[in-house]
Amino acid sequence: MRFRPLRSSTKETPTVTVADPPARMRAVVFDETGAPDVLHSSSVPVPSPVISELLVRVVAAGVNPIDAKTRAGRGVAQAISQYPTVPGFDFSGIVVSSPYEAHAFPAGTEVYGMLPYPRSGGSYAEYAVVPTLSVARKPASLSHVEAAGVPLAALTAWGLVVETAHAHEGQRVLIHAGSGGVGHFAVQFAAYFGAHVTVTASGRNAPWLRELGASVVIDYTTTRFDEVVTDMDVVIDLVGNVAADTGSRSVKVLRPGGLYILVPTGSWPGYAAAADAAGVRATSYKVVPDGSALATIGRLLDSGSVQVYIDKVFDLGDAAAAHAELEAGHTRGKIVLRVSDD
Ligand SMILES: NC(=O)c1ccc[n+]([C@@H]2O[C@H](COP(=O)([O-])OP(=O)(O)OC[C@H]3O[C@@H](n4cnc5c(N)ncnc54)[C@H](OP(=O)(O)O)[C@@H]3O)[C@@H](O)[C@H]2O)c1
Known part of the structure; x- marks a missing residue:
């Protein structure tokens, strides 16, 4: 087999000239x-x-x-x-x-x-x-x-929703802070894969989050989410226990064996023991830079499936x-x- 020289023709491989960077x-x-x-x-x-x-x-x-x-x-x-x-x-x-x-x-x-x-x-x-x-x-x-x-927000959302929660048709997902950088991507990815998405956010963001794919938006400024939701398969917690015991209340709204994912590092050191006591699974999460996941996310953005x-x-x-x-x-x-x- 003969290999074609990479620079055999300037027509096939046009040279892109970019100025040398300054010092x-x-x-x-x-x-x-x-x-x-x-x-x-x-x-x-x-x-x-x-x-x-x-x-x-x-x-x-x-x-x-x-x-x-x-x-x-x-x-x-x-x-x-x-x-x-x-x-x-x-x-x-x-x-x-x-x-x-x-x-x-x-x-x-x-x-x-x-x-x-x-x-x-x-x-x-x-x-x-x-x-x-x-x-x-x-x-x-x-x-x-x-x-x-x-990049960072969407890769985090992808890692949470796709790689950790394995989002799928009918899965019941609760996402805290769905209106933020990570949250608005997480809502869209979960909905894209067919999950039933419940979100906590302030009321002003509710119509927008429904447009992005949330089925239920709970205004965290007026309503305690643990009084209105139950039997979740997954909670993606972008808040943790730094605000209103969001983490502690989250493990209680999961079905037995459901999955609690803590995202803000250090926001709830006791999450694993609390999840164990509640009979649910738990993990923390750390974003990993990943060009191939970004390429996939790019296709979702270009197709209009995600914004x-x-x-x-x-x-x-x-x-x-x-x-x-x-x-x-x-x-x-x-x-x-x-x-x-x-
Ligand atoms: N471990 C990792 O790898 C990793 C990666 C990415 C992010 N993080 C962490 O995850 C957290 C979220 O990141 P982000 O970029 O999405 O943050 P962000 O964009 O700054 O989040 C802002 C949003 O949070 C909402 N919010 C604030 N308090 C809330 C509460 N108690 N309940 C529900 N929603 C609330 C606000 O909604 P309103 O305006 O309606 O109040 C706002 O829209 C941060 O702590 C970040 O450091 C960790």
Whole structure:
């Protein structure tokens, strides 16, 4: 068998020319953990990829609660190896350099993805380095701002709903905080696979969540969910015991042997013993960057089966305001930072 030379014709493999990256870039950094105002703009070196990584010019960066928790000294702050440090996991942008000529994501490809977690991040910047296996082609129907709102939240929702709960026709799922970044994807994935979806959210979000596929929306500000639901197969808990004993009440609304999934790390250290006492199964969950899952999610987005909702867009330099907004706790869908022009 003869192999065709990869560069036999410039017509077959058009060369995409992308300008060499500069030595330094604009980024948002913090020099110490603290309140949102520790975030400030700075000039830092452009990171260098190793052979299994891509260098990406970031057009937009998604904002997640883990960014704010880490900035505040919690979250993955222990993974910060040096200051100043650039926060952020989510990005959408354009490949500047890739490992070899015939790589699936050559220079010029529009990609979206998630930086390694639980390392300390780095997407609030004009350039980021990311493992090739943690990215997928940007969904063609989405802008970079929209795509940047997807990776961490949708991968978490996918891991919870598809890989952990094995969502299927008729499965009875309760999702707490269905209106947030993770929640709005979890609602749509569970409904897509035929589950009967019950959600807790505030009343203002109820019509929107029904449009996304929720069958029942419980206004957590007026109604105790454990007084109106029972016999759930799965509870996806995006709140935990940090608010109104949400976790403790959740294990009580599961059928015997049902599955409780705790998502916010550390929000309820006693969950396993409480689940055991209630006769239900329990697990925590940690998101894993996964380019192939992102490719699948991208197809669902492009087909219109799933949508991303962008609540607010801030300029990169206004990252502190974006964190303050997120920490108010009432984001619908996602907050995104615009880093550069497309
Ligand atoms: N372990 C992991 O790998 C992992 C991955 C992703 C996220 N997380 C964690 O999971 C949690 C959710 O993340 P996220 O990105 O979805 O957060 P988010 O977007 O900031 O969530 C905001 C939403 O939460 C709703 N909410 C607040 N308190 C609520 C309550 N008591 N009951 C029901 N809904 C409530 C708000 O609704 P209203 O405006 O209506 O109040 C708002 O829409 C965070 O703690 C995050 O750190 C963990």
